[in-house]
Amino acid sequence: MNTIVYAHRGASKLAPENTMPAFELAYQLDADGIETDVQLTKDRVPVLIHDENVRRTTNGTGFVQDYTFKELQQLDAGSWFSSQYINTSIISLDEFLRWIKDKNLKLNIELKNNVIEYKDLEDIVYNLLKSYQVLDRTVISSFNSKSIKRFNKIDPNVTTAYLTSQKIVDLIPFAKSKGASGLHIKNRILSKSLLDKAKESNLYVSVWTVNRPTQMMRCYKLGCKAIFTDVPHVAKETLRLFNK
Ligand code: G3P
Ligand code: MG
Numbered sequence: 001m002n003t004i005v006y007a008h009r010g011a012s013k014l015a016p017e018n019t020m021p022a023f024e025l026a027y028q029l030d031a032d033g034i035e036t037d038v039q040l041t042k043d044r045v046p047v048l049i050h051d052e053n054v055r056r057t058t059n060g061t062g063f064v065q066d067y068t069f070k071e072l073q074q075l076d077a078g079s080w081f082s083s084q085y086i087n088t089s090i091i092s093l094d095e096f097l098r099w100i101k102d103k104n105l106k107l108n109i110e111l112k113n114n115v116i117e118y119k120d121l122e123d124i125v126y127n128l129l130k131s132y133q134v135l136d137r138t139v140i141s142s143f144n145s146k147s148i149k150r151f152n153k154i155d156p157n158v159t160t161a162y163l164t165s166q167k168i169v170d171l172i173p174f175a176k177s178k179g180a181s182g183l184h185i186k187n188r189i190l191s192k193s194l195l196d197k198a199k200e201s202n203l204y205v206s207v208w209t210v211n212r213p214t215q216m217m218r219c220y221k222l223g224c225k226a227i228f229t230d231v232p233h234v235a236k237e238t239l240r241l242f243n244k
Contacts (some may be wrong), residue, residue: 001119001226002185002220002226002239002243003220003223003224003226003239004032004033004049004106004206004225004226004227005023005031005033005226005227005229005232005235005239006031006032006034006035006106006108006226006227006228006229006232006237007022007026007029007031007033007034007229007230007232008035008037008207008208008209008228008229008230009022009035009036009037009050009229009230010022010023010025010026010034010036011023011025011026011029011031011230011231011232011233012230013211013230013231014231015081015084015085016057016077016078016080016081016082016088017050017057017081018036018049018050018057018077018090019048019077019078019085019088019090019091020038020088020091020095020099021040021078021085021088023036023096023099023100024058024220026105026232027103027105029197029233030232030233030236031105031232031235031236032105032106032226033105033106033107033108033137033182033226034100034105034106034107034108035087035108035110035208035228036047036048036096036107036108036109036110037112038093038109038110038111038121038125039052039062039064039065039112039113039116039118040064040065040114040118040121040124041064041065041067041068041069041072042066042067042068043068043069044120044124045069045092045094046092046093046094046121046124046125046128047069047072047090047091047092047093048062048090048092048093048096049064049090049112050112050125051064051079052064052065052112052115052116054067054072054075054090056080057077057080058075058076058077058080059075059076059079059080060075060088062239063116065116065118066220069092072090073089073090075090076088077089077090077091079228091108093125093128097128097129097132097134098132099152100125100213101132101134103134104138105137106137106138107129107134107137107138107139107240108138108141108226109125109129109138109139109140109141109229110140110141110142110144110163111125111140111141111142111144111147112152112190113142113144113147114142114143114144114147115149121147122147122151123154123155125140126151126154126155126158126230130188133157135155135157135158138158138159139159139160139161139182140158140159140160140161141160141161141162141163141182141184142160142162142163143162143163143164143173144178145162145175145178146178147163148160148162148175148178148179148180148189149178149179150180152179152180153179156179157195158179159181159182159185160179160181160182161180161182161184161204161206162174162180162182162183162184163180163184163185163208164183164184164186164189165185165186165188165189166189167189167194170238171183171194172197172198172201172203173201174242175203176201176203180202180203181203181204182204182205182206182225183198183203183204183205183206184205184206184207184208184209184228185205185206185207185208186207186209187207187208187209187215187219190205190207190218190219190222190224192222194221195223203224204226205224205225206224206225206227207219207224207226207227207228208227208228209228209229209230210227210228210229210235211229211230211231211234213234213238216229216234216235216239216242217238217242220238220239220242221242234244
């Protein structure tokens with residue numbers, strides 16, 4: 001089984017992360033899926049943005065949770081990346097799902113609730129995914145283990161994964177105890193022994209953020225379930241070479 005290639009925040013090396021142009025490019029570049037980050041606005045609209053604060057990726061300042069969705073849409077989320085993307089907007093999860101619904105793409109929805117614990121984020125996201133009938137091709141991930149547990153309580157049939165960059169003792173039993181099906185780990189902590197141990201416990205392993213062909217090859221050889229990459233075209237080409 002081939003390793004799945006997710007475009008991390010869309011094709012985020014080529015277009016502003018978590019925006020429509022980055023998602024469109026990922027689709028055109030033949031990514032298998034898209035990873036995106038979800039936060040909640042003041043009026044409780046799930047929106048796609050990585051940071052809790054809009055400063056880095058827009059022309060605004062302040063926290064996502066202090067903006068209504070309408071206010072957030074007025075910000076320019078493209079020109080920080082390149083003038084080519086001036087006036088690109090932040091989009092809602094709803095808009096993203098409308099776009100992806102009829103495309104042959106997997107989804108990785110990362111709940112960004114490890115810094116700010118947005119109340120009911122799990123229920124809000126779950127209901128939307130359900131209404132678009134995409135739950136069977138979605139993975140829910142979070143650095144917040146309590147959130148993984150909450151999501152599994154809502155629907156134990158959804159695939160969930162615990163995100164970590166730390167090789168903590170008892171990582172595998174810890175993730176299992178939250179009901180996770182997988183571990184999404186930082187490339188730095190990837191090792192054969194971790195993969196073997198996870199496999200013994202029936203936990204799959206995926207890796208982020210894998211941007212170099214040598215790192216990709218290693219993930220493919222080790223049989224990682226998926227990689228998250230800012231350059232999906234490079235990952236797909238490397239996979240073709242790996243399969244030759
Ligand atoms: O979901 C994988 C990866 O996106 C986790 O880290 O900070 O890029 O959201 P981050
Ligand atoms: Mg992410």
